[in-house]
Amino acid sequence: MPERLLVEAVNDALHVEMERDPSVLVLGEDVGLLGGVFRATAGLQERFGHERCIDTPLAEAGILGTAIGLCMAGWRPVCEMQYDAFSYPALDQLINHVGRYRWRTRGKMAFPLVIRMPYGGGVRAPELHDDSPETYYVHTPGVKVAIPSNPADAKGLLAAAIRDPDPVVVFEPKLHYRTAKTEVPAGEHVVPLGAARVVREGTDVTLVAYGAMVPLAGKAADALADDVSVEVLDLRTLKPLDEGSLLGSVRKTGRAVLVQEAPRTCGYMAEVAAVLAEKAIYDLQGPVLRVTGYDVPYPYWQIEDAYMPSVERVVDAVRRLLSA
Amino acid sequence: MPERLLVEAVNDALHVEMERDPSVLVLGEDVGLLGGVFRATAGLQERFGHERCIDTPLAEAGILGTAIGLCMAGWRPVCEMQYDAFSYPALDQLINHVGRYRWRTRGKMAFPLVIRMPYGGGVRAPELHDDSPETYYVHTPGVKVAIPSNPADAKGLLAAAIRDPDPVVVFEPKLHYRTAKTEVPAGEHVVPLGAARVVREGTDVTLVAYGAMVPLAGKAADALADDVSVEVLDLRTLKPLDEGSLLGSVRKTGRAVLVQEAPRTCGYMAEVAAVLAEKAIYDLQGPVLRVTGYDVPYPYWQIEDAYMPSVERVVDAVRRLLSA
Amino acid sequence: MSQVLPAEGGLRRVIGDGHALPDGEIDLTPEQHLALYRNLVLLRTYDERSVIYHRQGRIGTYAIFWNHEAMQAGSVFALEERDWIFPSYRESAIGLLRGLPVSTVLSWWRGHPAGWWNPKEWGVASICVPIATHVPHAVGFAWGSQLKGEDRVAIAYFGDGATSEGAFHEGATFAGVLKAPVIFFCNNNQWAISTPLSAQTAAPTLADKGIGYGMPGVRVDGGDVLAVLDATREAVTRARAGDGPTLIEAVTYRAAPHATADDPSIYIDEERVQEERDNECVGRYEAYLRRLGLLTDAQAEDVKQEALDLMRTGIAEAEAEPLADPGLVFEHALADPPASFADDLAELRRVIGA
Amino acid sequence: MSQVLPAEGGLRRVIGDGHALPDGEIDLTPEQHLALYRNLVLLRTYDERSVIYHRQGRIGTYAIFWNHEAMQAGSVFALEERDWIFPSYRESAIGLLRGLPVSTVLSWWRGHPAGWWNPKEWGVASICVPIATHVPHAVGFAWGSQLKGEDRVAIAYFGDGATSEGAFHEGATFAGVLKAPVIFFCNNNQWAISTPLSAQTAAPTLADKGIGYGMPGVRVDGGDVLAVLDATREAVTRARAGDGPTLIEAVTYRAAPHATADDPSIYIDEERVQEERDNECVGRYEAYLRRLGLLTDAQAEDVKQEALDLMRTGIAEAEAEPLADPGLVFEHALADPPASFADDLAELRRVIGA
Ligand SMILES: Cc1ncc(C[n+]2csc(CCOP(=O)(O)OP(=O)(O)O)c2C)c(N)n1
Ligand SMILES: Cc1ncc(C[n+]2csc(CCOP(=O)(O)OP(=O)(O)O)c2C)c(N)n1
């Protein structure tokens, strides 16, 4: 199996899916001539032409709104938002149209569009290149949300998103775009939406994570390995949530520490905690702890490490939980 | 004490606060000449002039963006968004600027602006006049969020919001704009942000609610009164959450049913459940149940009652919990 | 490359006043004239009956389009069946011109699921409630159709107030750059609820905005159905020729409340309203047809009766719709719904016993 | 009421080429010329040193503004101290022209809290990263100041790409209606990262967009610091006279990468870049001053040395900043922070031992 960086896996998925389905097209700022500021779309315009890989004007609501119209004309558009915090102008189209238009046609029209974007912090970038905006998307009815944590999933989840009959948002952890090459199946590779994955088995506590927090959780598990048996669950899809895997793991370990880099209040792990508080209450041997970003603007990058969940904070939470 | 409708209490607060502080001004679509589509701003333009009650062009991001500049010039703008679902174009300004600008100036500049809007369903209105978008606001760092459930609080929380040094979003339950006149203190009346209120005391279960769900919770408590002692907690402020009151109540009753009309996933009650799962886990005698809107687009109004939390659904949840 | 024209100064006009202003001409057969008249009357009847139905509590809040009929009927007449219409709430009944049942539109205003149609069936997108947000949809559709080699034009309807929204600007920007075959049809009724045009923009005219997107701006008398038809025909021709989008500003004056919930007496110029009512668009066209001998009393009576009959049947059908099943709350949200929907619905049915 | 002028056809120009094109004149004293030259050189030096600092790993990603100095220095020169500047990332160092320390701006690019300043202290708003979103801020500030009876003008800087964003449109719409004393200064360097102007808009010129907002559009040679100054002066005069906003399109060509992380070789026209570099704006003004006998070699040398010294001190100061305390993560988010912040910070300190 070829080894690829995460961003290369994204690029691979786009090539394979555009090859497979001539109704898939890509649009966004700088996705064509440049191949994207992270080069996630490199080569697409040469390969599939200017009509299937389009450099748009600088207007995110315009991109998403146009994509809705493209769906109506029978296309399957894949929109790139250049960065997390630059996707907010498109939230109006997302909430008021992307998530509702199928319903509005009583299921007669499909809106198989994909929004993909790099997300997350830790990259020493200027302000507003660091957000984890998944809550805004997850809370919105009518859209699905996936966040891969490694190259193979980045390819497989994006492929699944492109093939899905519903709108899907895929957040790619930009911190890990180029951190490691790992094996990615060549050709068609689909990781079904809604299926979490136990990354590492354990019996004392479950670390629940997604995206960039999965490798971090793995490191925390390493740090604890001497005396704590840690299970790491990679949710992979936030909506729909794989409740079965979540509850199965927590039922086994009896303890959960939830890790997200987004601000805490109403972050995605609030939902996971709520599900546990409803459906695993009798299995829990202690409080459900969250290790999250804080309820503050993402900070100056010189101190971003203090904001981001760290191995130390995760380890501390696990130890607190075990001694509770 | 005079009796007022909820919308009249809002209007009263605006009059009193604009009188009190000449730097308060109101802007929005149709707030001036018409006095607002719900007449929440009626009389302000006559009383305070065209310069302090401004009919803006039809552009929500423009309204909020302009308000940020008004803060920089020393004003305390109160922006009206005409309806919940029409506030989404302004989310970009909210997330990327309103919540961050103070931080960006290292605390040297204040952004004491208020966004107020009617929210919520059950009013037999055309599509997109029914949303409960509080999650989008609550999740955003740097802004506070309040939601009154009755006329007196509508006045007092709005007054507190206007006087607050930070940006505050106030959602007004439009379903109850004109349902009942109740006593509202005349003149200055401030209900501090961050203080929940026990609306009805009880010992068996706590119903946690805010806004339009508070009267509903009260009715459910009535329906259960024969055999269940229900405590109803009105959160009043969602951010910051009054954790003390929440934990105090749940500690006492040992059971919590959380009621929100927004879609379930990552709705505000997910956060409340997460707080309980962390901080009240040993007090809970059963699962934390949520009664919420569903993860679907707000429906056609002929069946909106099936979507909205109902007395029946709340009662059912309480009974399920008690027999759990 | 097509040329960007400066916005026209005066309003384009075809119909005269029977006195000082001479009637113009347009390339239409007598049958077409009659069909157009029928469309106008259908919309007028729909609108007037709807206001009554609202008063009778048979439909909910309703956005009145009285005297906007010429803009809707005139422009749609310039389209082919394969072209797509993107209406705002002000054009809620525009689908009638494509054969959409009256009962469907009435059901929409009754908040009944039967009011939601399949856009592909009629070439009419869903009614857009949030201002201007459908403008980029029309652009994407038009451009996407062109990419597929389909000869389809899209037309987006919106008001004067809508031109202030970012969504209008972004849609127009995309259309200009993509040379999409799309028409931006602005119903300038000079009010956005209570906000007059002067508080909406400082642009000399709305048509002047066209140049900012590299598209011609055309101003037309919105009460003159033939002028509207003429201007739209030109825009359709440009679009089909690959010359890109056109902005049409149809000027009128709102002669009715914004919607049934609105009381314009607080803000509107009643004299100007009366003037507009005295010169309303259906009557103008009717007089024109009579001047040209293209319409007899009997024909006019028939057309009106036919429309009334359609309305009667329509409201009866709408009211005969069975109560919607609560299952519909979940049914169409996603093509591939999560398991939780079934659980939620089962619980809901258990609790409400339905 | 002021008149809306159609956008000018040609580019406004003052500085000639020393050969065929004659030099124009502008009302500036020799001291003012020298001060303006100093500003230009300061910006140029800042920019060139920053690229080096970036390569040396002493600052992070950096948005280069090489050859944009004339647009920034020329326009700021037309303002009074009490007027406010709303920069984008492209004008990150524009505060230097107001006396903001070099170390502050360098700290911003170093991601250090010392890089965030108090806008009130310098009349310079925070650097705006999300495109065009600061445009309405400038409008609100200008209008709000006017309401308070303060005679302040605001100027917002943004790029050609920014004109596609809804935020630009809405800000401009508000400004036109409110007749706010604000200047929209568009740096048209013809690229938005890799997207050329032709893929950005079909408008004949960006200045043409002005009419859609009821404001004059002016086109000026962005490499001609005096033409920029002249156009901005006019706009300032209009603004102060209560005649409302102006859109200035300053035309140039991006002669450097978009930012340090960008490789323009994939997309840019290298020949055109070379042309631009050969005719860069600081040299143009320097040659002009020499032709007019307003600048000696010694003076030029002094000015450059002075700027270099400032940079040396600036980077030393920035690098001398102590490591930021993690407490800053919480400190400035809210004036009235919730109790949870203190708990979070205490926990954080315990865990990381700081
Ligand atoms: C984004 C958004 N903001 C606000 C509203 C509320 N609203 C409904 S109609 C209207 C005025 C629209 O005026 P105009 O565009 O001129 O169209 P008209 O109603 O006159 O046809 C407003 C503000 C809305 N529907 N959508
Ligand atoms: C809302 C938003 N979308 C996307 C970006 C990413 N981005 C940064 S600079 C840039 C291009 C800007 O081009 P232009 O407006 O011409 O200004 P220039 O950089 O040429 O000065 C883009 C797309 C952003 N910062 N903000």
Ligand SMILES: [Mg+2]
């Ligand atoms: Mg209008």
Ligand SMILES: [Mg+2]
């Ligand atoms: Mg540019």
